Amino acid sequence: DADVTQTPRNRITKTGKRIMLECSQTKGHDRMYWYRQDPGLGLRLIYYSFDVKDINKGEISDGYSVSRQAQAKFSLSLESAIPNQTALYFCATSDPRGAGTDTQYFGPGTRLTVL
Amino acid sequence: AQSVTQLDSQVPVFEEAPVELRCNYSSSVSVYLFWYVQYPNQGLQLLLKYLSGSTLVKSINGFEAEFNKSQTSFHLRKPSVHISDTAEYFCAVSEKDSNYQLIWGAGTKLIIKP
Numbered sequence: 497d498a499d500v501t502q503t504p505r506n507r508i509t510k511t512g513k514r515i516m517l518e519c520s521q522t523k524g525h526d527r528m529y530w531y532r533q534d535p536g537l538g539l540r541l542i543y544y545s546f547d548v549k550d551i552n553k554g555e556i557s558d559g560y561s562v563s564r565q566a567q568a569k570f571s572l573s574l575e576s577a578i579p580n581q582t583a584l585y586f587c588a589t590s591d592p593r594g595a596g597t598d599t600q601y602f603g604p605g606t607r608l609t610v611l
Numbered sequence: 612a613q614s615v616t617q618l619d620s621q622v623p624v625f626e627e628a629p630v631e632l633r634c635n636y637s638s639s640v641s642v643y644l645f646w647y648v649q650y651p652n653q654g655l656q657l658l659l660k661y662l663s664g665s666t667l668v669k670s671i672n673g674f675e676a677e678f679n680k681s682q683t684s685f686h687l688r689k690p691s692v693h694i695s696d697t698a699e700y701f702c703a704v705s706e707k708d709s710n711y712q713l714i715w716g717a718g719t720k721l722i723i724k725p
Contacts, residue, residue, distance in 0.1 A: 500654070536717055536718075537717055538615075538617075538618060538701060538714070538715040538716055538717040539655075539701065539720050541712060541713075541717040543713065544712070554712070586654055586655070588654075588655075597643055597662050597705075599645075599657045599660065599661075600647075600655075600657070600713070601656075602654030602655045603654050604652075604653060604654045605653075605654055
């Protein structure tokens with residue numbers, strides 16, 4: 497079984513709808529991340545969480561919110577989806593071994609299309 | 612790190628030929644350097660990383676990268692590519708004593724021609 501799972505894997509929705517993307521991990525890592533990937537732009541960090549009570553905005557948090565329900569679960573919400581949020585979304589985890597040295601472990605991604 | 616530049620968005624190469632994927636970064640402090648690989652329809656996974664010590668680091672599948680501090684580069688190389696190396700490769704950098712965020716390059720698609 498995969499260590500980092502994301503649901504759904506694909507989602508098509510309409511402008512204005514509320515969407516939640518879910519991430520679960522069995523790696524026991526405290527740190528979790530949400531990224532979006534757009535062609536030619538690489539990965540951009542939306543939110544990150546160092547533990548259940550520590551949630552931080554990333555580079556592009558506007559229009560998104562997150563919830564860390566437990567060490568193993570980190571959800572990303574789009575309160576009112578818009579077409580330019582169409583992208584591939586990745587959840588990742590890491591185990592802190594030293595400042596900046598963590599290896600990140602990625603889920604398989606959720607492809608979101610906003611019409 | 613202020614930015615990470617991967618100059619080539621795509622690199623086509625014949626099977627069994629050598630390849631170099633370029634990565635340059637800008638930063639005024641010490642950094643850690645990473646290469647991640649994304650195979651088709653999959654998430655990213657770590658290929659190799661430089662933290663300290665020898666500037667030449669190697670992966671288990673024949674890739675290697677060399678940290679060049681003076682040129683602020685961390686180019687990825689493989690002497691002979693295989694069709695299974697078809698993927699997108701991302702360079703990433705984190706600054707020592709930072710808030711642990713990775714700065715990502717835009718990615719380079721490695722296209723293997725038979």
